[in-house]
Every structure is written in C-alpha cells, then in structure tokens.
Amino acid sequence: MYKTRKIFLTIALISSASVTFACGESMIQSKTGMRYHDFSTRRPADILLFSSEADSSKQISAGLEHAGHHLTVVAEEPAAVDALTSRHFDLIIASPKEMESLTAHLAASTQVPTLIAVIDGGDKSDAARFPQYVYQSDGVDKYLKSIERTMRERKS
Numbered sequence: 001m002y003k004t005r006k007i008f009l010t011i012a013l014i015s016s017a018s019v020t021f022a023c024g025e026s027m028i029q030s031k032t033g034m035r036y037h038d039f040s041t042r043r044p045a046d047i048l049l050f051s052s053e054a055d056s057s058k059q060i061s062a063g064l065e066h067a068g069h070h071l072t073v074v075a076e077e078p079a080a081v082d083a084l085t086s087r088h089f090d091l092i093i094a095s096p097k098e099m100e101s102l103t104a105h106l107a108a109s110t111q112v113p114t115l116i117a118v119i120d121g122g123d124k125s126d127a128a129r130f131p132q133y134v135y136q137s138d139g140v141d142k143y144l145k146s147i148e149r150t151m152r153e154r155k156s
Contacts, residue, residue: 041068041144043151046087048113049073050080050094050102063140069147077101089113091150093134093143096126114150116143 047069051057061073072089074080077098083089084105092102093116106112117130127133132150134142 044068045090045147045151046070048083048089048092050098067144081105116146
C-alpha cells in the first residue's frame with residue numbers, strides 16, 4: 001500500500017511540473033510551447049538589422065545578442081550599404097521597403113545573405129514575396145525561431 005502511494009505521488013508530481021529543461025533551451029513550459037527567455041543559439045549568425053525605428057529594434061537587438069548572435073544595427077541606407085561592403089552577413093533583417101533599397105548592393109556580393117523581412121500583418125503581398133519573414137508585432141522569440149530555422153537550413 002505504501003509503495004502504491006509513493007508511485008502515485010511521484011507520477012502526480014512529474015505530470016504536474018510546469019517547467020521542463022531540454023537541450024539548448026533553459027526553459028520550456030509545458031502546454032504553452034517554447035519560450036526563448038534564456039535561449040542560447042548553437043549557430044551564431046552575423047546579422048545586419050536595418051531598422052529606421054530605433055525604439056522597436058532595441059528590444060529585438062538585445063534579445064538577439066543575448067542569444068549569442070553577432071548584430072550590426074543600422075538606421076539609414078548609407079550605413080547599411082557601408083556595413084554590407086565592409087563585411088559578410090549571414091542574415092539581413094529589414095522591412096520590405098528597406099530590403100528593396102539594398103538589393104542592388106546584394107547583387108554584387110559573392111555570398112548573398114538570407115533576407116528576413118519584417119512585414120505588416122495586414123499586407124499579404126509581402127508575405128508572398130519573402131520566403132522568410134516575421135511580423136512587426138512579433139516578439140524576440142519569433143525572430144529567434146526564424147533565425148535558427150534559417151541557419152539550420154544553411155547548415156552553418
């Protein structure tokens with residue numbers, strides 16, 4: 001009888017645990033999906049974040065750097081072009097309008113970075129044009145998921 005209670009109690013405690021640890025993640029909450037609060041990447045990427053909205057990019061850039069990515073943040077086209085000509089980036093994160101201004105400079109590059117567009121949720125045409133995208137309203141976790149998927153596909 002005592003053994004039965006002990007086994008039942010152990011099973012109850014294990015099944016009711018709300019936080020589970022997994023490889024590469026510091027926290028996964030059961031029944032709520034993955035949370036990337038303390039995520040450490042296995043594939044650090046060199047990222048150019050081209051955003052004219054400094055306030056919204058601060059939280060994103062802090063989260064990406066905290067995860068282990070190497071980030072260059074620019075707010076104007078001349079600075080983005082200078083960054084592209086001075087070094088190689090694995091990814092460029094920018095709005096579709098900002099991406100269009102950089103495409104001429106990317107054509108001359110031997111290693112073209114993957115583009116992740118930051119699109120408005122209501123504009124379905126941008127989602128069709130860019131295979132990799134995140135929404136403006138998305139948090140850091142969506143950016144990290146997209147970057148991890150891209151880097152895994154590139155086998156970097």
